[in-house]
Each structure stands twice: as structure tokens, then as C-alpha cells.
Amino acid sequence: MTTEELWKKYKEKQFIISAYELLLNTTYYDSDTIAPVKGRDYRNERMAYIGGEVFDMQTDPEYIALREELAAKEDLDETSREILKWELKDLESFRYIPKDVYVAYNELTMKANVVWKEAKNRNDYKLFEPYLLKIIEMRKDMLQYRHSDLQGYDIYLSDYEPGMTTEKYDQFFDLIREKLVPLIKKISAAPQIDTAFTNLHYPADQQRKLMYRILDYMKFDLEAGVLGETEHPFTSAMSKNDVRVTTHYYEDNILSSIFSVIHEAGHATYNYQIRDDLADTYVFDNISSGMHESQSRLMENYLGRNMAFWDNLYPEAVKLFPEQLKNVDQEAFVKAANASVCSLIRTEADELTYPLHILVRYEIEKGIFNGTVDVNNLEQIWNDKYEEYLGVRPQKASEGILQDVHWSGGSFGYFPTYALGSGYAAQFMAAMRKDIDVEVCMHNNEFQTIKDWLKEHIHQYGGLYLPQKQIEIATGEPFDPNYYVDYLTEKYSKLYGIKE
Numbered sequence: 086m087t088t089e090e091l092w093k094k095y096k097e098k099q100f101i102i103s104a105y106e107l108l109l110n111t112t113y114y115d116s117d118t119i120a121p122v123k124g125r126d127y128r129n130e131r132m133a134y135i136g137g138e139v140f141d142m143q144t145d146p147e148y149i150a151l152r153e154e155l156a157a158k159e160d161l162d163e164t165s166r167e168i169l170k171w172e173l174k175d176l177e178s179f180r181y182i183p184k185d186v187y188v189a190y191n192e193l194t195m196k197a198n199v200v201w202k203e204a205k206n207r208n209d210y211k212l213f214e215p216y217l218l219k220i221i222e223m224r225k226d227m228l229q230y231r232h233s234d235l236q237g238y239d240i241y242l243s244d245y246e247p248g249m250t251t252e253k254y255d256q257f258f259d260l261i262r263e264k265l266v267p268l269i270k271k272i273s274a275a276p277q278i279d280t281a282f283t284n285l286h287y288p289a290d291q292q293r294k295l296m297y298r299i300l301d302y303m304k305f306d307l308e309a310g311v312l313g314e315t316e317h318p319f320t321s322a323m324s325k326n327d328v329r330v331t332t333h334y335y336e337d338n339i340l341s342s343i344f345s346v347i348h349e350a351g352h353a354t355y356n357y358q359i360r361d362d363l364a365d366t367y368v369f370d371n372i373s374s375g376m377h378e379s380q381s382r383l384m385e386n387y388l389g390r391n392m393a394f395w396d397n398l399y400p401e402a403v404k405l406f407p408e409q410l411k412n413v414d415q416e417a418f419v420k421a422a423n424a425s426v427c428s429l430i431r432t433e434a435d436e437l438t439y440p441l442h443i444l445v446r447y448e449i450e451k452g453i454f455n456g457t458v459d460v461n462n463l464e465q466i467w468n469d470k471y472e473e474y475l476g477v478r479p480q481k482a483s484e485g486i487l488q489d490v491h492w493s494g495g496s497f498g499y500f501p502t503y504a505l506g507s508g509y510a511a512q513f514m515a516a517m518r519k520d521i522d523v524e525v526c527m528h529n530n531e532f533q534t535i536k537d538w539l540k541e542h543i544h545q546y547g548g549l550y551l552p553q554k555q556i557e558i559a560t561g562e563p564f565d566p567n568y569y570v571d572y573l574t575e576k577y578s579k580l581y582g583i584k585e
């Protein structure tokens with residue numbers, strides 16, 4: 086077949102798969118937002134069926150052969166070849182796993198997830214432990230079905246962040262351990278920032294109005310996106326012109342919804358600012374976890390927690406909450422939004438202590454795969470590391486090793502991307518600051534200028550490039566974690582009056 090004929094066949098097949106995926110994504114979004122709980126089993130069974138159909142189409146030997154043949158065609162343009170390369174690379178992570186192993190693994194993780202929830206509710210790690218040990222055993226065992234140049238844990242690290250290895254992560258986390266642990270100890274001993282007013286009563290209806298003001302300020306197009314409500318905030322990108330963000334309203338915490346909305350809007354913006362000719366391709370949403378997280382955290386921490394972000398918005402917040410904020414000026418509000426406290430729960434951690442939560446998980450995962458960690462003693466290892474790095478020790482498993490869902494689903498290698506994303510974001514910000522005055526843009530209500538910069542240098546490409554290449558395109562240099570630790574050190578030393 087000619088390249089043109091193959092391409093046509095490929096696009097037809099891809100259209101069918103995308104139709105099923107739209108159906109699945111819409112149902113997932115619906116399930117997590119407004120669908121009634123009692124209909125869950127009916128929905129899940131049918132979604133599992135559709136998911137199986139998609140799996141079969143993706144792994145159909147004929148379709149794989151078609152893509153391999155197409156990818157080898159020399160007269161195919163470079164962008165299309167690059168897109169196909171990504172598709173085939175992602176297929177490698179599951180195409181050689183025997184079906185019975187795949188099914189057994191899915192059954193195990195589905196069951197483990199139920200047990201994890203139960204164990205977390207009862208604060209009983211021992212209940213979950215046998216499942217976790219079995220998952221670890223299976224994940225190690227399944228490495229034999231990978232046709233990868235990498236070994237062991239590196240294979241899983243690279244699934245979430247192509248190009249990243251233990252060696253590279255070690256350099257990143259060594260720097261974090263060396264520079265941030267002493268700083269956090271000094272901050273813990275310094276006078277603390279007043280955050281009490283952020284936990285007054287903030288009615289959900291009023292919070293909702295504030296969220297729309299924030300999205301409006303961020304020039305978020307509500308004709309191509311929506312804001313929904315859920316338990317754990319997430320973003321779902323159906324297509325370029327249909328990106329859905331969600332939040333959760335806690336009436337005793339005004340900061341939670343604000344920063345989750347800004348965070349999720351960061352993810353959504355990455356998706357909807359993709360170039361038109363890439364919008365309907367595989368790279369629309371196959372962006373690496375670290376890159377995606379770099380854009381949400383850039384918006385949340387580097388912009389949203391910046392004083393200038395609030396120049397236009399804070400008066401609006403005061404109008405919506407006149408009683409709660411009556412003695413709080415903009416500076417006190419922004420300070421409270423940046424307060425750093427050593428805590429036990431990763432998802433509630435501030436910008437400074439957050440990477441230490443990830444360091445704990447990274448060291449444990451690495452040790453599990455290279456055999457230096459005793460898997461029969463994981464709870465104590467977890468607690469010891471929290472005490473060492475953050476000076477706090479979990480008293481119950483729900484605040485310790487059972488807090489996150491990831492391991493119950495076998496997602497080893499995912500956590501490190503959260504910290505890495507913040508690291509990328511620091512370097513992107515430094516590059517952006519060379520071209521535009523970020524504070525002036527925000528003060529002048531010109532958020533679009535910031536988004537245009539991100540579009541030009543990052544968003545337009547979607548997941549077309551390896552993260553390392555994308556960073557070089559946007560910043561002109563390879564990833565350098567010093568941007569991140571320098572940024573945190575400078576910001577927090579100033580905030581807490583710490584002399585270096």
C-alpha cells in the first residue's frame with residue numbers, strides 16, 4: 086500500500102477509537118461528578134466492556150502492523166512519524182503481557198483498591214499489606230514482558246516520564262534533600278504565619294462565585310470548558326474545545342478550592358492551547374505526567390500564589406466574603422496562601438514541603454525495586470522517613486502509608502513526576518521572565534499575555550516531544566533543578582525572614 090492509503094486507513098481506525106474514548110471519558114467525568122452512587126455497578130460493568138473493546142482495537146495485530154509499516158515510510162512527514170513513534174512506544178508497556186497475566190493483575194488491583202479503602206478507614210495497614218506485597222511481586226514479575234532498553238524501576242519511571250531514570254532522579258532528589266531539609270527545619274523554628282482566617286466559614290455558594298471570577302481572570306474559555314464538582318479534583322480533556330475542570334468546596338477552608346481550580350485550569354490550558362493540526366492526534370493528551378504537572382503547578386504556585394495575581398481578584402474576594410476577610414489585607418491573604426507547615430498528608434502539603442513528601446515515596450519505591458528496602462517493614466520505614474525529613478511522625482496509617490491510592494493500583498514510578506513537574510515549572514518561569522514582565526501582566530489584567538507565552542513555547546506542541554527536548558525548546562537549556570531549589574530557597578527565606 087502507498088503511504089497515502091496506509092495513512093487513510095490509520096486515520097479511519099483512529100477515529101473509531103477516539104469515538105469510544107470520548108464515550109469512556111464522558112462517562113468517567115459523569116461518574117466522578119454528578120452520577121448517582123447507586124448506579125455505579127451498572128455503569129462500571131459497561132465501562133469495563135467498552136474499555137476492553139478499546140484495548141482489543143489498540144492491540145489488534147493488524148492495526149499494530151499497519152502503524153509499524155507507516156512509521157517506517159520515508160515519505161511520511163516528520164511530525165506524523167513522531168506521533169506514530171509515541172503510539173508504538175506506549176503500546177510497548179502492555180502489548181507483550183500474556184492475557185492471563187494482564188487479567189490477573191487487573192483483578193488484583195481492583196480488589197486491592199477496595200481493601201485499601203477499607204484499611205484506610207480502619208487505620209489498619211496489616212489488612213492491606215498482603216495485597217501490597219502481592220502487587221509488588223507482580224510488578225517486579227511483569228518486567229520480564231517489557232521490550233525495553235531500560236532495567237527494573239527505570240522502566241516504570243520512564244512510563245510516566247520518558248527519559249527519566251533512577252540516576253537522573255537521584256541527582257534531582259539529592260539536591261532537594263541537601264538544600265531544602267535544613268531550610269524547612271529553620272522555618273519550623275521561625276515565627277509562624279497567621280492562617281486562622283482561612284478556616285472560618287466560607288459558604289460553598291459564595292466560593293463558587295469566586296471560582297468563576299478566577300477563571301474569568303485567567304481568560305478560561307467557558308464555551309470550551311466547564312467547572313464541575315467532585316471529591317478529588319481532576320481535569321478531563323475530551324478534545325481541544327471540551328476541557329473540564331473540577332473542584333471540591335470545603336466550607337471551612339477557602340484556600341483549598343481556590344488553588345485546586347487554578348491548578349486544574351493549568352492542566353486544561355495545556356490541552357486547549359494545542360496547535361490545531363495536532364488537536365486530533367495521539368499527542369493531544371499523551372503528555373508526560375511531569376510536563377502536565379509543570380503547567381498546573383506553574384499556574385497554581387508560581388502565578389496563583391504571587392501577590393500580583395490578586396491585585397484584581399482580592400477586592401472581588403472581599404466583596405464575596407466581607408465578614409470573613411474584614412481585617413485581612415491582600416498581603417496577609419497572600420502570605421497565608423504561602424504559609425509552610427510540616428504536615429503528614431501529601432495532598433495538603435505546601436509548595437516548600439511538598440517535594441519532601443515525594444522524596445519519601447521515591448526512596449521507598451526505589452528500595453523496593455533494587456532490594457534495599459525490607460518490604461515486610463514498609464510502614465515503619467515510611468514513618469521513620471517522615472520523621473527524618475519533615476520532623477513529624479504519623480500516629481495512624483491513614484495519615485501515613487495508607488494515605489495515597491497509587492500503590493493499590495500498582496502505579497510505581499508515578500509519584501516522582503509530581504515533584505519533577507514543579508522543578509520544570511521553575512525553569513519555565515525563569516525563561517518566561519526573560520521575555521515578559523509577569524507581575525505587570527497580572528496587575529494589568531493581561532493574563533492572556535502569559536498564556537500566549539506558554540502556548541508559543543510549550544502548549545502548542547502537546548505531547549509531541551520528549552520532556553527533555555520540550556524543556557530545551559522552551560528555555561534554551563537542559564533541565565536544571567537548581568532553578569527550583571533556588572526559587573524555593575529565595576522565596577521562603579524572605580517570607581520567614583531567614584538569613585542564609
Ligand code: ZN
Nearest residue numbers: 348352378381
Ligand atoms: Zn495536577
